[in-house]
Amino acid sequence: MRFAILGGLLVALVAPWFITSDSVLAIAIYGFMSAALAVSFNLIFGFTGQLSMFHAASFGVSAYVVTILVTSYGWNFWLAIPCALLLVVVLALFVGTICFRFKLKEFYFAVVTMAFSEVLRLITLNWNSVTNGSLGITVVDKPSLWTPWGSLTFSSGISWYYVTLVLLVVVYIVCQRVLASWIGQCLAAIRLNDLLGETLGIDVFKYKLISFAIGSALAGLVGAFYGFYAGFVEPHYLSIPLGLDIVAMVLLGGVNSLIGPVIGALMLTALPHVIELSAEFRIALYGAILIFVILVMPKGIMGLITSRKNAA
Amino acid sequence: MLQLILGQLLNGIIVGSLYGIIALGVTLTFGLTGIVNFALGAFMMLGAYGTWYLYDVAHLPYPLAVVGAVLGVSAVGYVSDMLLFRFTRGNLVNGLLVSIGLISVFEALVLSAFTTTPKDLTYVLPGAFQVAGMFLPKIKLVVCAVFLVIIFGTYLALTRTWLGRAAFAYAQNPEAATLMGIRTERLQTIVVVYSTALAGLGGGLYASMYSIEPTIGTAYILKAVEAAILAGVGSVIGALGGGIILGVSENIGSVFFPSAFRDAYGLVFLIGILLVRPSGLFGDRL
Numbered sequence: 031m032r033f034a035i036l037g038g039l040l041v042a043l044v045a046p047w048f049i050t051s052d053s054v055l056a057i058a059i060y061g062f063m064s065a066a067l068a069v070s071f072n073l074i075f076g077f078t079g080q081l082s083m084f085h086a087a088s089f090g091v092s093a094y095v096v097t098i099l100v101t102s103y104g105w106n107f108w109l110a111i112p113c114a115l116l117l118v119v120v121l122a123l124f125v126g127t128i129c130f131r132f133k134l135k136e137f138y139f140a141v142v143t144m145a146f147s148e149v150l151r152l153i154t155l156n157w158n159s160v161t162n163g164s165l166g167i168t169v170v171d172k173p174s175l176w177t178p179w180g181s182l183t184f185s186s187g188i189s190w191y192y193v194t195l196v197l198l199v200v201v202y203i204v205c206q207r208v209l210a211s212w213i214g215q216c217l218a219a220i221r222l223n224d225l226l227g228e229t230l231g232i233d234v235f236k237y238k239l240i241s242f243a244i245g246s247a248l249a250g251l252v253g254a255f256y257g258f259y260a261g262f263v264e265p266h267y268l269s270i271p272l273g274l275d276i277v278a279m280v281l282l283g284g285v286n287s288l289i290g291p292v293i294g295a296l297m298l299t300a301l302p303h304v305i306e307l308s309a310e311f312r313i314a315l316y317g318a319i320l321i322f323v324i325l326v327m328p329k330g331i332m333g334l335i336t337s338r339k340n341a342a
Numbered sequence: 343m344l345q346l347i348l349g350q351l352l353n354g355i356i357v358g359s360l361y362g363i364i365a366l367g368v369t370l371t372f373g374l375t376g377i378v379n380f381a382l383g384a385f386m387m388l389g390a391y392g393t394w395y396l397y398d399v400a401h402l403p404y405p406l407a408v409v410g411a412v413l414g415v416s417a418v419g420y421v422s423d424m425l426l427f428r429f430t431r432g433n434l435v436n437g438l439l440v441s442i443g444l445i446s447v448f449e450a451l452v453l454s455a456f457t458t459t460p461k462d463l464t465y466v467l468p469g470a471f472q473v474a475g476m477f478l479p480k481i482k483l484v485v486c487a488v489f490l491v492i493i494f495g496t497y498l499a500l501t502r503t504w505l506g507r508a509a510f511a512y513a514q515n516p517e518a519a520t521l522m523g524i525r526t527e528r529l530q531t532i533v534v535v536y537s538t539a540l541a542g543l544g545g546g547l548y549a550s551m552y553s554i555e556p557t558i559g560t561a562y563i564l565k566a567v568e569a570a571i572l573a574g575v576g577s578v579i580g581a582l583g584g585g586i587i588l589g590v591s592e593n594i595g596s597v598f599f600p601s602a603f604r605d606a607y608g609l610v611f612l613i614g615i616l617l618v619r620p621s622g623l624f625g626d627r628l
Contacts, residue, residue, distance in 0.1 A: 083433060103391050137378060137434050141571060142616060148564075156602040157549040180418050270560075274442055281439065310450040317446030324443075325429050 035289055042195055046188050055187040059259060061299040062194035063252050066201040068279040068291035070248035072103040075277070076285035077214070079221035081140040082274050084125055087089070087147035087247050088118045090268030093251030094154055097167050102160075107173035118250035119152075119243050123282045126242040130235050144270060164214050166264030169257055187292040190259050197255060199290070201248045206288055208244060212297055217241050254264040277321045284332030346607030349476050350593040353483045356482045358589025359489040362582035363544045364566035365573070366493055373513040374533045377430055377437025381422070382541040383563025384448040389415045389545025390554040391452055404466045407544035412539050419538025423531050445559065452556045460553040467550065485547045490582075492543065509533060513576065537595065558577045561605075568612045574622020576624045583624060587611075592609070 042058075049055050067089060090134040095114035099105040105113075122149060127255045129139050151289025154161045161167065174183040184193055207287045208214055219227035224234050257263040266272065275298070297320070302312040344452055371379045392411030395404045402410065422444060467481040500506035508529055510586035512519040520526050544562075548554070565588060573584030588608045595607035613624060 067392040076603030081438075086436070128613070128617065134616070137438070138436065138571070138616060141567060142613055144564075145568075145613055149609055150607045152603055152606050156600070269444075274446075277439065278443075308454070310453045313446045318445030320446075321426060321440050324439050325426065328436070 031290075033293075036121055039199070040266040045193050052187055056192055057225070057303055059187070059190050059194045059298045060196045063256055063259070064192075064276075064279060064299050065292040066194075066198045066252045066293035067249055067276050068283065068295040069201050069288065070252070071276045072244045072280050072288070072291045073208065073217075073248070074189050074241055074245040074284065075280060076287070076291075077209060077215045078238060079136070079224075080238065080242065081136055081277075082242065082245070083140050083144035083247065083270065084122070084147050084242075085276055086270070086273035087150045087268050088122060088246035088249040089256070089272070090154065090160035090254035090263075090265075091121065091150060092118050093263045093267050094161060094167075097169050097257045097263045098160060100171055101167060101169060101208055107171070108175075111251070113255055115247050115250045118253075119247050129195065130238045130242075147268060147270070147273070149224045152264055154287045155265040156269060159314070161234045162267070164265060166262050167257075170261070173258055183248065184258075188291065194219030194259070195252035200279070201251065202292070203246060204244070207239075209288070213237060213240060260300065274320075275316060277314055278293075278323075280330075282319060282330055287330070287332040287336075290330055290332035296324060345622040347594065347597060350597050351590060352476070352478065353406060354590030355586050356589070357593070358487045358586030359486050359493075360548060360585070361546055361562070361565045361569045361588055363489045363492060364541050364562055365569035365585050366496060366578060368507075368563075368566050369573075369577065370533050371537045373576050375427070375430075375437070376432040377427070377434055378567060379427070379441045379534070379537065380384035380438060380563050380567070381441035381444040381448070381535060382566065382628070383414050383561075384445045385419060385538040385541040385558030385559070386450060386545035386548065386562055387556060387559035388418060389450065389542030390463070390549040390558065391545075391550045391556075392542070393510075394547035396472040396555060397463060397466070398461070404550065404554060406462075408543065409533055411546045412542045414538040414581070415542025415545070416535050418501070419535045419542075420531070422538075423534045427534055428527075428531070430471050449556045449559070456556070457618075459553060459623055460518065460555050460599070463549045464551060477552075479512030481550050484500040486550060488547060490546075492540070494584045496540075500578060505529070505532070511562060526579065534610055565608065571617055571622060572612055574624045577622070577624040580622065580624035584622075588621075621627040 045058070046052060046055065049058070051104070067085065071082070071085045074080050078219070092114040095117055096107070096110045099110035099113060100107055125143060129142055134142055152184060155164055157163075172183050172185045174181045176182075182189070184190055209217070216232045218231065219232055220234055228234050253267070256267075279295040279298050280291045281294070283292065284290030298316070302315065307315065323330060329337070364386060367382050368378060371377065371382075371488030375389060380417060389411050392414045393404075393407045396407035396410045397404055400407075414496050426444065427437065431439050464481075467484065470477040470479045471483070472478075474557070500509060508519065508524045511522065512526055512529055515527065545554075545559075549561075552558075552577050565586070569584035569588045570581055571584075574605050577583075588611070592604045594603040599607070
């Protein structure tokens with residue numbers, strides 16, 4: 031498994047030399063960012079068992095904060111990121127504290143986080159003086175990175191390819207380290223049976239909050255870059271359908287697996303472009319895949335792979 | 343000022359009864375199958391489009407168009423239950439996700455068949471009554487009355503008929519109900535289909551008050567779920583109560599606060615209720 035992942039990473043590293051079309055490169059870039067979102071969401075959903083509908087909100091809030099700080103206040107991009115992440119973590123701790131303190135059951139948790147995320151979307155939609163309402167904000171600046179050989183501006187597709195690949199690897203490694211640690215053990219216990227976990231002396235409230243905050247912060251990290259690559263931010267970034275896209279990616283790839291969501295996200299991002307489809311049918315395809323995966327292969331693609339290996 | 347508040351109060355009750363009729367479907371489905379059917383919003387949208395099609399294209403009289411649409415939606419509901427919902431009984435997360443997937447499918451199909459151009463049926467019953475200086479559109483009063491009759495009818499049917507008592511029994515204790523000779527699978531299917539029919543009716547009557555678009559369902563199912571939770575999932579009359587509380591709080595809220603945030607007032611109210619009284623305002627009774 032580990033070799034397969036490293037091999038995949040190697041292929042991803044050399045792939046730009048063979049990709050000539052800009053649109054394929056763009057699909058790969060969006061794929062990496064979606065994959066990073068899906069991996070971070072799976073920390074909360076797959077590994078802690080909490081169906082959070084707040085993920086798109088964390089992503090969107092961070093995208094907005096970074097964009098506004100850079101375009102309206104002239105901040106440096108790299109300075110704006112920590113600020114955005116700080117805000118996302120504060121929001122996640124606020125929402126998480128309310129939900130976990132009152133021990134909301136899975137469905138109520140989903141509804142309350144959905145409610146908070148809708149409130150945030152309404153704020154971005156209606157706070158015209160700052161967010162420019164439903165039109166969103168156009169981002170013309172491109173972030174640049176200081177290197178000993180001069181400053182490097184992320185303007186070309188290739189540079190964004192590597193930036194987003196690094197982003198995905200960072201998110202992946204953070205989640206892997208969290209899960210390999212004592213925290214990961216506690217999260218597994220909470221997912222399987224949180225009452226039992228509590229009697230074993232695990233501070234269920236604290237670890238749920240940690241998982242929610244880390245996952246949301248990682249989503250915020252992706253959001254910070256997303257607006258700058260896409261060239262605009264709009265209230266749709268915080269919408270429920272975006273949150274559901276992330277759920278579909280995770281389910282397709284496989285819950286309870288680190289690499290599964292990456293596969294699911296890459297497939298779902300590429301699929302509509304491989305088979306030429308209009309926007310409506312892309313939405314329908316998402317829905318159909320979601321239904322199919324849940325009813326026919328509830329453990330996703332990774333579930334199929336591992337069960338075949340066990341059978342052999 | 344008083345007139346404005348009274349007018350908004352009445353508007354809130356009318357919108358609230360629409361939330362209520364969908365919330366009733368949410369509550370019934372949850373009580374008997376343990377899943378929250380988010381696709382009821384999409385069934386409402388199908389009902390609205392079915393009514394529009396039968397009235398505007400097939401030239402049926404409006405009441406007949408609504409009945410036809412409700413029957414059509416129930417048929418779609420039956421097929422969806424047989425093909426999809428049947429396999430998610432008792433599994434809340436799976437049921438939630440399957441129903442959400444179904445929303446995208448229905449919305450996309452309607453979008454490609456009828457485009458995004460809003461359809462308008464609001465001329466079905468023009469005119470308004472004037473009461474104490476306020477204008478009350480006739481159609482809204484009729485729609486509200488129909489919803490109230492249906493909700494109270496459902497309540498009577500649940501408490502007075504054999505099938506209704508079977509549903510109560512099943513919601514209280516599935517095993518015991520099975521032992522008493524209740525055919526539980528059929529009962530569940532009936533309730534799921536009835537819920538979709540209620541949503542279809544909601545949509546058909548909605549079409550006579552507001553213009554319709556393929557995305558109307560999403561907003562209303564969220565409201566209906568809010569109303570159901572607000573009332574306490576499992577309470578029939580509570581679903582109506584929850585819907586009306588929600589409708590009124592939104593309409594009165596937008597008199598005193600910016601109306602752009604009207605959707606948020608209900609949500610804030612809901613979060614508050616959930617935290618103080620997790621079983622909802624009307625408790626755990628069916």
